[in-house]
Structure formats: structure tokens, C-alpha cells
Amino acid sequence: MTVLALAAGFLALGLILRLPGRVLAAGLAALWLAALLASALLPEGGALRAAAGGDWRAWAAAGLVAGVVVLYRAGLGRLKARARPVPPAAKAPAPFSATELDRYARHIVLREVGGQGQKRLKAARVLVVGAGGLGSPALLYLAAAGVGTIGVIDDDDVSNSNLQRQIIHTDTRIGQPKVASAAVAMQALNPFVTVDTWQERLDEGRAAALFPAYDLILDGSDNFDTRYLVNRAAVAAGKPLVAAAITQWEGQIGLYHPAGGGPCYECLFPERPEPGLAPSCAEAGVIAPLPGVVGSMMALEAVKHLTGAGETLKGRLLIYDGLWGETRIIAAARRPGCAACGGPHAGGVLDSAGDGA
Numbered sequence: 001m002t003v004l005a006l007a008a009g010f011l012a013l014g015l016i017l018r019l020p021g022r023v024l025a026a027g028l029a030a031l032w033l034a035a036l037l038a039s040a041l042l043p044e045g046g047a048l049r050a051a052a053g054g055d056w057r058a059w060a061a062a063g064l065v066a067g068v069v070v071l072y073r074a075g076l077g078r079l080k081a082r083a084r085p086v087p088p089a090a091k092a093p094a095p096f097s098a099t100e101l102d103r104y105a106r107h108i109v110l111r112e113v114g115g116q117g118q119k120r121l122k123a124a125r126v127l128v129v130g131a132g133g134l135g136s137p138a139l140l141y142l143a144a145a146g147v148g149t150i151g152v153i154d155d156d157d158v159s160n161s162n163l164q165r166q167i168i169h170t171d172t173r174i175g176q177p178k179v180a181s182a183a184v185a186m187q188a189l190n191p192f193v194t195v196d197t198w199q200e201r202l203d204e205g206r207a208a209a210l211f212p213a214y215d216l217i218l219d220g221s222d223n224f225d226t227r228y229l230v231n232r233a234a235v236a237a238g239k240p241l242v243a244a245a246i247t248q249w250e251g252q253i254g255l256y257h258p259a260g261g262g263p264c265y266e267c268l269f270p271e272r273p274e275p276g277l278a279p280s281c282a283e284a285g286v287i288a289p290l291p292g293v294v295g296s297m298m299a300l301e302a303v304k305h306l307t308g309a310g311e312t313l314k315g316r317l318l319i320y321d322g323l324w325g326e327t328r329i330i331a332a333a334r335r336p337g338c339a340a341c342g343g344p345h346a347g348g349v350l351d352s353a354g355d356g357a
């Protein structure tokens with residue numbers, strides 16, 4: 001009984017101090033061994049042997065049972081690990097050259113990224129819709145971060161008035177297709193990434209064909225038609241979507257992923273604004289560094305989603321007010337009856353499938 005009381009006390013203390021399971025197990029095993037030896041080796045009638053229970057056979061039997069349980073659980077854990085799906089990075093091993101290791105060294109020393117996270121980035125395929133204000137920093141940072149394959153779709157050409165904020169383009173590339181100009185800048189920054197370009201306006205058919213080939217979609221488009229189209233296509237393809245928008249001094253960004261338990265863009269914005277009510281950047285104006293802030297946040301969310309670092313903006317809408325230097329976060333959930341994703345309980349996607357964010 002004394003030994004059992006000791007064990008219970010040790011367990012309670014260990015749980016309060018949050019000792020690792022391995023330490024707790026080692027402590028209990030040591031206690032068991034001491035009780036077994038005391039019961040077997042100490043002279044009969046001694047106080048210590050009495051305290052240990054007196055019968056070594058009972059301790060040996062208890063040890064045998066505990067051993068069988070531990071072995072069974074270890075075997076079960078190994079089977080489970082074997083049955084678990086292999087993460088994408090493990091499927092396609094991506095060895096790095098010495099130059100790449102040096103280039104990504106400041107990622108690799110980050111505990112949340114490390115070599116494993118950098119491999120995931122290299123194996124990842126990200127599609128960016130729009131090579132404008134938001135696309136500029138997003139594309140540059142995705143390339144700099146070492147995202148292996150970056151797709152970009154845009155039908156526009158670089159114009160003089162873009163250059164006040166669309167910093168992926170240059171004065172000498174005015175008149176060139178934006179996707180070509182963006183590709184030149186990305187490859188100049190990081191020749192170790194692959195850039196796929198589509199010089200066309202995204203429509204339903206193209207989205208349905210393109211989205212399944214990517215792991216993550218970034219929407220930096222500047223109009224509501226494209227924004228709603230991108231959301232529907234991302235929902236249909238089961239792909240996570242980082243969508244952002246900016247006007248004047250304010251921007252917003254969220255990560256939408258119904259297949260991962262989060263809401264979609266239409267869960268938050270079921271009603272598309274009347275034409276004219278939401279003026280474009282050309283009409284309302286936009287301050288130069290604002291797309292730099294919000295577009296960089298898009299790249300950051302992408303890196304977090306791909307590496308598993310931290311907590312993404314899934315289920316949260318971040319609103320940044322540059323004029324007053326304020327940031328607000330609004331919690332968002334799937335909306336019952338959402339026209340795009342069906343809301344909670346739709347399509348076999350369980351509420352509990354997500355991380356509850």
C-alpha cells in the first residue's frame with residue numbers, strides 16, 4: 001500500500017509539474033523495480049519489505065501485465081503511423097544544393113520552418129490570381145521564400161499608372177504582359193523556383209482546369225466578379241484560398257478553406273456589393289505601401305499554411321487600417337446554407353475537421 005501511495009503521489013506531482021510522459025513512465029518503472037527487489041531480497045518480517053508489499057510474485061505479475069500493455073500500445077502506434085497518409089514533402093524528396101541551403105539558411109534556423117518546412121515549400125505549388133498591387137509582393141515573397149512552383153494568371157499589360165504600387169514591374173517593362181514582367185522579376189530574385197504564367201483573364205473553365213493542379217490559391221484580383229469566381233472554384237476543387245482586398249488606406253485578408261473546416265469567402269460575404277457601391281482602386285485611390293503590407297501578409301499566410309507553422313487566418317478575417325495604424329480580427333464561421341460551400345454539415349465536411357480557429 002505504501003508503494004501504491006508513493007506511486008500515486010509521484011504521478012500527481014508529475015502531472016502538476018507537466019513532466020513528459022517518458023519521465024513519468026521511468027519513475028513508475030523505477031518504483032516498481034524497487035518494490036520487486038525489496039519484496040524478493042530483503043529479510044522477511046522487515047519493515048521495508050512489509051512496506052513494499054512482501055510478495056515479489058505479485059510485483060512480477062503486475063510488471064508483466066504493464067509490459068504487455070506498453071508493448072501492445074507501441075505496436076498499435078507503429079501501425080497507425082504506417083496507415084497515416086504521407087505528407088506531400090515526403091512523397092517528393094527535394095534535395096537542396098549548397099547554394100539553396102545557404103539561401104534559405106534563415107528559414108532553416110527557424111524552429112517553425114526548419115529543413116522539413118523548407119522541403120515542403122519547395123514541393124509546394126501555389127497559384128496567384130492577379131499580378132497587380134497585391135500580387136506584386138505576394139509573388140516576390142513566394143519566390144524569395146523558395147515556393148517550388150508558382151503560377152500566375154493575369155490578362156493585363158504593365159501601364160505607367162500601375163508603377164505607383166505594383167512593385168514587381170518596372171518602368172522599362174511598361175507595355176509588356178504583367179505575367180511576363182512578373183516572371184522576369186521572380187526568376188531574377190530566385191532562379192531556383194519554377195514560374196508558370198497564363199496571360200489570360202480567369203474564367204470558370206480555366207479556374208476549374210487550373211486549381212486542382214495547385215496546393216493553394218492566392219487571390220489578389222481587383223474585382224468582385226473574379227473574387228466570387230475564385231472562391232467558388234477553390235471550394236469546388238477543395239483547395240485553400242488566401243483572399244485579400246484593398247482600397248484607399250484599408251485592407252482585409254482571410255484564409256478560406258471549407259474542406260479544412262473553415263468558412264469560404266461567401267460565408268462571410270454572401271451579398272456581392274451593388275455595382276458602383278464598392279469603387280475600384282482607380283476610382284477611389286489607394287496608398288502605395290498598402291498593397292505591400294497586405295500582399296506580404298498573403299505570402300506569409302501561404303508560407304504558414306504550407307509549413308504548418310503557427311496559426312493561419314483560417315476562420316478569421318484580418319482588417320488593417322493603414323490610416324490609423326490599427327488592426328482588427330473578426331472571427332468567422334461557416335454560414336448555414338452558404339450558396340458556395342453549403343455551410344456546415346454540407347458535403348461530408350465535418351465542423352470538427354478543422355482546428356476550430
Ligand SMILES: [Zn+2]
Binds near residue numbers: 263268
Ligand atoms: Zn461558404
